[in-house]
Amino acid sequence: MEKVLIIGNGFDLRHFLPTKYNHFICILREIESSNIVSDFNFENLFSNQFQRYDSFFYEKIKEFYTVDDLKFKKDDLNKIKTKLGQNLWYKHFKSIDDSHIETWIDFETEINRVLEDIVNLFDKLDNKIKNSNSSFNGIYYYDYRYNSEDHFDSSLTRILLTNLEIFLPSSDSGRFDLNDEYCFKIGNEVQIIHKNRILNNLYYSLQEFTGIFNDYFYSIVSKFYEKFREEKKDKFLKHHDINLLDSIDKIYSFNYTKTVEKLYSNKEIDYLHGQVIEDWNDLDDLKIVLGVDDLDQNLKKHKLFNFTKYFQKLHKQTDFQFLHDIGEISSHTFYFWGHSLDISDKEYIREVFDQLDQSKSKIFAPYIIDTKIIIFYHSISSKADLLNNLLSIIGKDEIEGLMKQKRLTFVQATEDNLFNVINN
Known part of the structure; x- marks a missing residue:
């Protein structure tokens, strides 16, 4: 029997590591607003915005980690702070309600x-420029008291397009004026929208x-x-000096962290979306995949593939050959x-379920009947979410049959269940 573990962010959260999206944004906001003249301790960084957002998790971190002598280096924090002040996506994400x-x-x-909002804007601007009955001077209005057709579709669209500095x-x-960097004018009339320049800057x-x-x-x-x-x-992490993951043969991680290596033991791990690195001088050094799962036809028309995970996996040469070395016998x-x-990870999930199907599996037929899938869940509500997601990807008949x-x-995923099920 070969045991294959597939982990996502809930694995890190089970170890009370601050890896939720809002943990990330809270700490970035803290760094951005702080005057960092010396190393920060845990309280400096986590006791304000983070604690207000997630007091339970804050207390759990202190319960499971000795944080009193934890230090976050001044230079590292200031390096992040400098990047935050220049980044359009951070400017947008921090402005969106939690x-x-x-x-x-x-x-x-x-x-x-x-x-989607940007390509919709392209269509609207193209129509304005081509309209021979009126000229377009690149001015938009947010206050609808202005008797003008040149206004944003919604306040959310306005926030988005100004955060990304397409309008200033x-x-x-x-x-709000269309950013001169992104258009060509004759006099005050916009003639061309530099769409590729906008999209390249965003990427x-x-x-x-x-x-x-x-x-x-x-x-x-x-x-x-x-x-x-x-x-x-x-x-x-262990029972009677036996690590929880000792019997696991192979691990596939959707995370970017080294939690398994650092808290358990060295295991063979494929990082499907890349992993964090210590030092990098150029963006090409980073192999992290961060984007969308797929594009609808309208976005594909604009060739926005570089924003997708599958483009980035191919371009950055991360380990995209999921289950490529699965044992056959x-x-x-x-x-x-x-x-x-x-x-968003339907292709990976589908591939795992295919291993239980004799017509699709890489495993030889005599061993397929004993091949199975075990899904750990945190709570009853999370179990319902997981089942709903599976039904939408795999389908009712297959899920019902396998169960x-x-x-x-x-x-x-109680402590006893994890040890008993993984190490049975």
Whole structure:
């Protein structure tokens, strides 16, 4: 029997590492607003915005880690702060209400929404420029008391397009001017919109945001590993000196962190979306995949593939050959732990379920019947979310059939269950 573990962000959260999207944004806001003249301790960085947002998690971090002597280096924090002040995507994300983006899936959805709004803007501007009955001077209004057709579709669209500096606020109240960098004018009349320049700048800014993301995980999250409390390791990381993951043969990680290596032991891990690195001087050094799952036809028409995860995996040469070295002459147990099973990773999820199908599996027929999938869930509500996601990706008949055969099971991720199920 080969045991394959597939982990998502819930794995890191189970270890009370601050890896939620809103943890990330809270700490970035703290860094941006702080005067950093010396190294920060845990309280400096986490006791303000972070604690207000997630007091439960704040207390759990202190319960599981010795934070009193934890230090975050001044130079590292100022390096992040400098990048924040220049980044268009951060400017946008920090302005969006926390209830609008709560998870990394929401984060990806917001990137997609931004792209949709921009290409919709292109269509509107093209129509204005081609309209022979009137000229377009590049001015938009937000205050609808202005008797003008040149206005934003919504306040959210206005925020988006000004955050990304496609439009710039004027000294005139309610007026916004199309950024001169992105258009060609004769006199005051816009003749051409430099669409590629807009999209290229946005993609470059997203890559710079990936650098901020990398530095947050390396300079802040990774500092907790060495501080895990010894008294918390028993029954959490190990039982009777046996590490929880000792019997696992292979790990596929959708995370960017080194939690397995640092808290458990060295295992063979494929990082499907890349991993954080310590030092980098050029954006090409970063192999992190950060983007959307796919594009609709309208976005494909504008060739926005560089914003997709599959483009970035190919371009950055991350390990995109999922299950490429699966054993053919043994049955398998696939464990999903901390993965949302969301449609954004449907290709990976589908490939795992295919291993239980004799007509599609890479595993030889005699071993397929004993191959199974176990999904760990945090709570009853999270189990319902996971099942809903699976039904939308795999389908009712297949899910129901596998559950009746007990080849697909859901197990609550209690400490005892994790040890008993993984090490049975």
